[in-house]
């Protein structure tokens with residue numbers, strides 16, 4: 011086989027024999043396949059070399075550049091393992107994963123992958139270069155490096171321990187140097203700790219820097235008062251705002267590159283009594299979770315939600331208060347639906363993330379472009395799928411329904427507490443019940459709760475079975491249930507919580523619900539019908555996550571209070 015390859019390489023691909031000898035040494039000393047050594051030495055066209063090698067060794071080739079590997083395949087191999095084995099999963103057939111590697115016959119790699127994944131392996135050949143590119147594409151490193159603004163001390167920053175509080179030299183001057191350094195450090199800590207917003211606040215005798223982490227603000231620094239003006243000015247320069255304008259609020263955007271990841275911050279300045287307050291909101295595209303399986307839906311709920319959005323036409327609502335993760339769920343639905351054959355249009359206020367292949371329109375009511383206007387324009391643009399940021403009024407609702415009834419899938423949000431409340435709200439808005447039941451496919455109510463910190467998770471022995479029963483846990487389950495909480499540690503800043511977990515309530519339309527909507531039944535009754543048809547309430551889904559050790563009891567209760575009130579008012583679903 012090797013002989014045959016030699017012949018093809020030298021006689022057909024015109025590899026110089028001297029280069030061949032060099033490649034053989036390289037292959038032996040670097041422990042790589044001869045073909046990769048030849049490619050490294052640019053002995054001939056890399057695709058042809060690879061094809062010849064595959065032919066002689068009866069291997070298949072994976073052209074990783076030309077593939078779009080779905081996330082559920084990628085996650086079959088953990089990123090660490092993928093990087094160690096330099097392997098990219100490309101497909102799954104039954105209990106076999108097909109994996110692209112540099113050496114398909116290397117038993118160490120095959121054993122490692124089988125051990126780590128629990129699957130049998132079928133290996134295919136790929137070039138070193140394409141594997142490196144694919145690793146960077148599918149397993150991006152979540153490192154921390156502010157290269158655009160801190161090239162010189164990037165390494166130093168990366169090696170810094172996780173800071174929960176910034177130490178500031180009180181004698182720092184208001185010159186550019188210390189101010190730049192402080193802003194860089196604040197952005198670093200923001201990323202390290204997974205914060206969503208940075209608040210830079212001026213007070214009379216000091217400044218305060220706070221980060222919003224998992225929904226709650228935490229103070230990380232108190233810079234001296236004399237840095238107030240310089241901090242605001244520097245941030246305004248970075249965002250291209252007018253520095254001399256200090257009396258009016260301004261909006262802008264800052265773009266930095268951190269460890270190869272482009273990070274955008276939306277910035278807003280506001281004149282306060284003691285100076286300009288600046289708020290930055292991180293728009294980290296790589297953190298946008300568009301993979302639906304990672305949204306935290308229970309498996310059956312995800313299936314029902316997916317079935318609904320894949321219907322040829324109709325309306326699907328995702329509802330909840332501000333900060334409940336509605337937008338993320340809608341974006342992941344759009345990503346799921348995003349196919350070349352479909353024209354997808356969105357009207358958003360504002361456009362938070364840009365998605366490839368989707369026409370996104372920024373609603374500007376102040377210039378006379380409302381949700382209703384955008385929707386009307388969309389209908390003249392031959393859409394298949396439409397997302398409306400929010401149905402705020404009857405006009406928008408009516409056009410959305412009309413779009414749904416004329417063969418389009420319409421996704422939208424509302425600020426309501428529950429799935430059943432959403433239907434009542436739409437009726438109260440003045441929408442015709444008959445049109446509503448014809449268009450509506452599904453309503454998902456959502457909350458974003460805080461997850462117990464995995465690093466300091468302990469049993470919560472204060473929770474007694476009787477209390478669990480009062481929350482709605484069946485008595486036999488409650489008797490042996492284990493409930494956890496976070497004790498508080500360095501990693502979670504002492505809060506006992508790290509990360510988020512979404513809770514859902516998925517109400518899919520059925521004939522009984524449609525009949526109830528036609529006779530304008532109250533929300534309680536709609537909820538009861540939904541539950542008879544398999545809907546779990548937010549509370550019930552929260553309890554499932556609590557018993558699985560993802561959330562503590564207080565988080566469940568505080569995020570699903572609406573279901574509690576229903577129980578106390580003597581209402582029983584069964």
Ligand SMILES: [Zn+2]
Nearest residue numbers: 463466499502
């Ligand atoms: Zn912790």
